Amino acid sequence: MAPFTDKIPVCALCLMLAACGTTGQGKRATEDVGPVSAYARNNLASNNPEGLVRVGEGFEQAGDYAGAMALYRQAQAAAPELLDARIAMARIMVPLGKPEESVRALTALLSEDSGSAKVRAALTDALIATGDFSAASATFAPLLKGNVSPSAFDMAGRLAFVAGQAKMARAYFDQALKMNNNDQAALRHLALSYAIEQQFESAVALLQKAMDRPEAQLAAQRDLATVYALSGQNEAAMHIARSAMPADEANSLRAYYELLPRLSAREQAEAVMFDRIPREAIKRLRAQ
Secondary structure, eight states: OOOSOSSOOHHHHHHHHHHHHOSOOSSSOOSOBTTBOHHHHHHHHHHOHHHHHHHHHHHHHTTOHHHHHHHHHHHHHHOTTOHHHHHHHHHTTTTTTOHHHHHHHHHHHHHHOTTOHHHHHHHHHHHHHHTOHHHHHHHHGGGGSSSOOHHHHHHHHHHHHHTTOHHHHHHHHHHHHHHOTTOHHHHHHHHHHHHHTTOHHHHHHHHHHHHTSGGGHHHHHHHHHHHHHHTTOHHHHHHHHHHHSOHHHHHHTHHHHHHGGGSOHHHHHHHHHHSOOOHHHHHHHHHO
8 A cells, every 4th residue: 555654755765875876877787686697687788678678677566676777777778769668767766756757757758659558658657656647547548549458447447536537437447347357456446436435335245256256355355454444444444454464464554444534535546546645635634
């Protein structure tokens, strides 16, 4: 879940400093990055810079943003026009606590290539990180044309719901589920949309479908805990959470569960659809 702070977390600041101090920003590296040796980095940079980006994505997904940054910088130095490297360099600014910088870089890339779905999707994510959902919706809209994936319909649904367009949002979620009735993201977001509108029985019924499948059971239980938190039943939410995740992880969510019922419907939508607590909500609640 999103951290309840309007300041850059200390860990993110450390990662930014580490990224700035990492060597290997040029074509040739002299230091290993995790298990990737300097030799392997240089070999990829010379012969397959796109492969170096793919390796960096693995680091990024694992939360090693400093390592990912080092690899992306080297790939970009080796192939300045490689779009994937340029997108990655801009995208990683978001987890490093610089979403506005990410938006500026990706906006510039989109002006160069307005037809790039990768750039448009990355810019949508960066705009969401800044809380500019209106711009995110406008940026994402062209991706709903042509051969659209369930994940695209799910994103459109979440953006529509945050905008207060519940009927449209559910139409998008339904479209994703028509394409793939096992799409867990669309199912969970559809259920949570009902919970935010206090239609808790509908939300639970939808999640029950997911819990009937072993591979989706734990994720559905996590969402069920959120539904109970939205209803104000915090202890029930904690009990369900502890059955679906390690105790320390569940305990770390107590403040989040207690906060949810105190948010407006719009703020709840941001929280459960995008794991983002609006800064203005935090300031308001702190002042109470």
